[in-house]
Amino acid sequence: MIVARFRPDVLTDEQSRLVAGWRHRGHRSFRCRVGHRTLITFPDLAAASPEGQRFLTVLRATRAVETVVDSAGSPPLGSLAAAGEPTAVPVSDDWSVGGGRFTWIAGPCAVESEDQLALAAKEVRARGAQLLRGGAFKPRTSPYSFQGLGRDGLRMLGEVSAATGLPVVTEVVDPAQAETVAEVAQVLQIGARNAQNFALLREAALTGRAVLLKRGFGCTVQEWLHSAEYLLAAGNSRVLLCERGVRTFENSTRFTLDISAVSLVKRLSHLPVLVDPSHACGRSDLVAPLAAAAAVAGADGVMVDVHQDASTALCDGEQAITAEEFGALVDRTGRLLHSLGPDRPAADPAMAGR
Numbered sequence: 001m002i003v004a005r006f007r008p009d010v011l012t013d014e015q016s017r018l019v020a021g022w023r024h025r026g027h028r029s030f031r032c033r034v035g036h037r038t039l040i041t042f043p044d045l046a047a048a049s050p051e052g053q054r055f056l057t058v059l060r061a062t063r064a065v066e067t068v069v070d071s072a073g074s075p076p077l078g079s080l081a082a083a084g085e086p087t088a089v090p091v092s093d094d095w096s097v098g099g100g101r102f103t104w105i106a107g108p109c110a111v112e113s114e115d116q117l118a119l120a121a122k123e124v125r126a127r128g129a130q131l132l133r134g135g136a137f138k139p140r141t142s143p144y145s146f147q148g149l150g151r152d153g154l155r156m157l158g159e160v161s162a163a164t165g166l167p168v169v170t171e172v173v174d175p176a177q178a179e180t181v182a183e184v185a186q187v188l189q190i191g192a193r194n195a196q197n198f199a200l201l202r203e204a205a206l207t208g209r210a211v212l213l214k215r216g217f218g219c220t221v222q223e224w225l226h227s228a229e230y231l232l233a234a235g236n237s238r239v240l241l242c243e244r245g246v247r248t249f250e251n252s253t254r255f256t257l258d259i260s261a262v263s264l265v266k267r268l269s270h271l272p273v274l275v276d277p278s279h280a281c282g283r284s285d286l287v288a289p290l291a292a293a294a295a296v297a298g299a300d301g302v303m304v305d306v307h308q309d310a311s312t313a314l315c316d317g318e319q320a321i322t323a324e325e326f327g328a329l330v331d332r333t334g335r336l337l338h339s340l341g342p343d344r345p346a347a348d349p350a351m352a353g354r
């Protein structure tokens with residue numbers, strides 16, 4: 001699919017003229033601001049048709065257009081080739097995910113009480129977390145399992161965030177609740193089970209909050225990237241991808257962490273890629289090695305479940321690590337990243353699309 005990247009010193013009237021001309025002929029275009037640049041894709045442009053050829057000539061001759069890229073079957077607005085460089089996604093006044101810094105997101109799987117959340121936030125913040133996770137609305141396999149504290153949980157997240165300064169990542173499961181969740185959370189999480197709930201993706205994007213998009217456990221990399229494209233095409237470029245394991249024949253771990261997808265997506269997409277080792281393996285003893293693997297594979301950060309007393313956890317206790325273990329994990333991974341230095345696989349626009 002054809003996508004045009006416009007220069008940072010955008011000549012918006014040129015952009016608008018181009019888009020208006022194209023739309024006047026009954027065609028669609030989708031625009032997304034990525035860093036300092038604007039990407040516009042033209043899904044109806046058939047490069048081989050005479051009309052397509054004429055439009056491409058105009059695009060290439062337009063001063064405001066930096067480059068015109070064919071994303072070759074990959075979703076265009078998320079493509080690294082189109083953006084030209086990886087994007088860093090701001091999630092608060094003083095933290096961006098991506099851009100070379102490693103991000104730690106930690107906290108309980110589910111918000112269970114004020115005390116539990118406040119203690120977890122204090123503990124993970126002291127040990128290096130930049131964002132607090134915690135589910136208020138829990139997507140559970142069984143209707144009889146703990147479903148989360150709902151609005152009460154959201155309120156607790158808001159209070160703890162205000163007290164600690166930690167931005168909050170929490171899941172939204174219902175399109176009608178996207179705005180309510182966005183009043184509290186700096187990052188809306190779309191869980192694996194909803195990765196292809198397109199109405200939910202659209203509502204989450206329209207809140208303008210950053211969106212952390214888990215990979216569906218039955219989704220291919222291309223399906224996952226197309227879900228991200230729904231967010232981008234709705235005009236929200238603050239998208240974080242999160243690999244959390246896929247379902248395979250292997251059942252000795254909860255899911256199978258697809259580490260190759262991490263390195264691959266860093267080559268295909270300009271969006272930051274995170275890894276959730278907790279949900280991937282479902283076992284606290286494998287969280288540290290998988291987090292290390294994620295860091296080496298080029299991930300921009302890791303999200304982990306942390307609980308003070310996993311034996312009493314109301315959700316996913318088997319995969320939660322303690323705050324002390326989290327601290328050790330942050331230290332070890334920090335040393336690992338340092339030792340890798342510039343050898344850590346980074347997004348390389350020259351490899352995009354291979």
Ligand SMILES: O=C[C@H](O)[C@H](O)COP(=O)(O)O
Pocket residue numbers: 109135138139140141142145279315316
């Ligand atoms: O965050 C946790 C999810 O809600 C959980 O992994 C769902 O799984 P389960 O309901 O099968 O336990």
Ligand SMILES: C=C(OP(=O)(O)O)C(=O)O
Pocket residue numbers: 109135139171190191192193214244276279
């Ligand atoms: C439900 C969660 O994860 P996933 O959607 O990856 O299962 C979660 O992180 O709380």
